[in-house]
Each structure stands twice: as C-alpha cells, then as structure tokens.
Amino acid sequence: MSLNLSKGQAISLAKSDGGSLSAVRMGLGWQAAPRRGLFGSRSREVDLDASAVLFADRQPVDVVFFQHLVSDDGSVRHTGDNLVGGAGQGGDDEAILVDLQRVPVHVDQILFTVNSFTGQTFTEVQNAFCRLVDETNGQELARYTLTGGGQYTAQLMAKVHRRGEGWQMTAIGEPANGRTFQDLMPALIPHL
Numbered sequence: 001m002s003l004n005l006s007k008g009q010a011i012s013l014a015k016s017d018g019g020s021l022s023a024v025r026m027g028l029g030w031q032a033a034p035r036r037g038l039f040g041s042r043s044r045e046v047d048l049d050a051s052a053v054l055f056a057d058r059q060p061v062d063v064v065f066f067q068h069l070v071s072d073d074g075s076v077r078h079t080g081d082n083l084v085g086g087a088g089q090g091g092d093d094e095a096i097l098v099d100l101q102r103v104p105v106h107v108d109q110i111l112f113t114v115n116s117f118t119g120q121t122f123t124e125v126q127n128a129f130c131r132l133v134d135e136t137n138g139q140e141l142a143r144y145t146l147t148g149g150g151q152y153t154a155q156l157m158a159k160v161h162r163r164g165e166g167w168q169m170t171a172i173g174e175p176a177n178g179r180t181f182q183d184l185m186p187a188l189i190p191h192l
Contacts, residue, residue, distance in 0.1 A: 004142075004143050004144075004145065006171065006173070007171060007172070007173035007174070008170065008171065008172070008173070009170070009171050010168055010169065010170040010171075011141070011142055011168065011169050011170075012163070012166065012167075012168050013100075013132075013141070013160070013166060013167040013168060013169055020100075020165070020166040020167065021100055021134055021136075021141075021166075021167065022099070022100055022101050022136060023097065023098065023099050023100060023101075023134075023135035023136055024097075024098050024100060024132055024133060024134060024135055024141075024160070025092070025095050025096070025097050025098070025132070025133040025135045026050070026052070026095065026096045026098065026112050026130060026131070026132055026133075026157075026158070026160075027091075027092030027094075027095045027129075027130070027131045027132075027133060028048065028050040028092060028093060028094045028095070028114055028128075028129070028130055028157075029091060029092055029093050029127070029128065029129050029131075030046065030048050030093060030125050030126070030127060030128040030129075031125070031126050031127045031128075032046045032124060032125065032126075046116060046118065046120050046124055046125055047116065047117045047118045048093070048094070048114050048115070048116055048117070048125065048128070049065060049066055049081065049094070049114065049115050049116075049117050049180075049181075050065070050078070050094040050095070050096055050112065050113070050114055051063060051064065051065035051066075051096075051112070051113045051114075051115070051181035052064045052065075052071075052076055052078070052096045052098070052110050052111070052112050052113075053110070053111045053113065053181060053185075053188060054071060054076065054103075054107045054109075054110050055107065055108065055109040055110070055111065055192060056104075056106040056107050056108060057106070057108065058189075058192045060185070061106070061107060062076075062107075063181055064076045064077065064078045064096060065078060065180075065181055066078065066080070066081035073102065073103075073104050074099075074102065075098065075099045075100075075102035075103045075104070075107075076096060076097070076098050076099075076103070076110065077096070077097045078094070078095075078096050078097075079092075079094065079095045079096070079097065080094070081094070092131070096112065097135060098110060098160065100160075100167055108161060108162045109159055109160070109161040109162070109192060110159060110160045110161070111156065111158075111159045111172075111188050111191065111192075112130065112157045112158050112159065112160075113154060113155065113156055113157060113176075113181050113184050113188070114128075114130070114154060114155045114157055115153060115154035115155075115176075115178055115179055115180060115181065115183070115184065116153040116154065116179065117179050117180070118179075119153055119179055120153070121150065121151050121152060121153055122150050122151075122152055122153070122155070122175070123150060123151060128145070128155075129143055129144065129145045130143070130144045130157040130158055131143040131144070132158070132160075132169055141169075142169060142171070144157060144158055144171040144173060150175055152175040152176060152177050153176075153177050153178060153179060154175070154176040154177055154178045154179075154183070154184055154187075155173070155174070155175055155176065156172045156173070156174040156175075156176055156184065156187060156188060156191060157171070157172060157173070158170060158171050158172055158173075159172060159191060172191050174187065174191070
C-alpha cells in the first residue's frame with residue numbers, strides 16, 4: 001500500500017514485519033504540459049534531472065546525477081538521463097537506486113532534487129511525481145506529487161535520513177530555482 005505524502009510529512013522506512021528496508025528506488029516521472037498555440041495544442045520537450053546529494057554532518061560528501069551516475073562508494077546509482085520525460089506513459093522516467101545497507105555510516109542524509117536543466121518552469125510540466133519503492137519487491141511505499149506548477153525551475157523533493165538504527169523519508173516539496181544541483185545547494189541547507 002502506497003502513501004501519498006504531503007509537504008513536510010515523514011514516514012519510517014521500516015517494513016511491516018519489523019525489519020528495515022535494504023534497498024530503495026527514488027523514481028521521478030513527468031510529462032511536458034501541452035500548450036495552446038495558433039495551430040492547436042503542442043508540447044515542448046522538458047528535460048528534468050533527478051539528483052541525490054549525500055550529506056555527512058550537514059556537509060555534502062558526494063552527489064549522484066546524470067554526469068556522475070554512481071556514488072564514490074557504490075551505494076547510490078542513477079539509472080541514466082531522460083531528456084524528454086514520459087510523454088504520458090507513466091512509470092519512472094529517471095530513477096536513483098539506494099542500497100541502504102551499503103551507505104557509509106558517516107552519511108546521515110540523502111536529499112533528492114529535481115531541476116529543469118533546459119530552464120523551463122514547472123508551469124510547462126504536468127503529472128510530475130517522486131516516489132519511493134522497495135527495490136527488493138517493487139512495492140511503492142510513498143509518492144509525492146508535484147501539483148500546481150509554478151514559475152520555478154527546480155524542486156527539493158524529499159530526503160532519506162538515518163533515524164536510530166533505520167531510515168526515514170521526509171517529503172520536502174519546496175520549489176526552488178536552478179538548472180543544476182549545484183544551483184540548489186543554498187536551498188538544501190535549511191532542510192538538513
């Protein structure tokens with residue numbers, strides 16, 4: 001059973017049998033919103049990029065994105081860049097896989113961001129979502145839906161962070177501006 005998250009809502013990543021998750025996938029999906037023009041409705045391709053920034057004691061120590069597909073320790077892996085989105089097909093257009101058991105002990109938070117590399121705003125995107133999936137069985141655990149669009153080019157989606165012996169996910173859902181994860185670093189700091 002999947003949980004629809006609202007901004008700021010947190011969920012534990014413990015399994016219903018009392019165990020903890022070992023591997024999760026943060027999926028991102030989107031479509032370009034149709035625009036009305038002189039010759040009917042058309043949509044312009046939108047290149048959204050998912051990134052994961054790994055933090056240790058509030059300091060960035062690694063990042064996984066379309067130009068660095070695997071974290072230095074191998075625990076976080078990006079499946080590859082999608083330049084156009086799902087065109088209505090559903091499913092994940094980009095995904096970041098996290099092997100929670102392999103994340104180094106000093107890494108205490110992983111923040112997931114989405115940015116429009118080509119600079120279009122979220123008014124030009126529809127059906128955008130971020131979801132967390134138990135990678136061992138494919139079960140969707142949580143979904144955060146981008147709603148309402150807006151005149152911004154990025155979104156701080158969610159974070160996975162250590163809580164005691166396990167992990168927890170918190171939906172952030174904060175709009176931002178920037179074409180790359182580097183542009184978003186100042187906006188990430190308040191969410192650590």
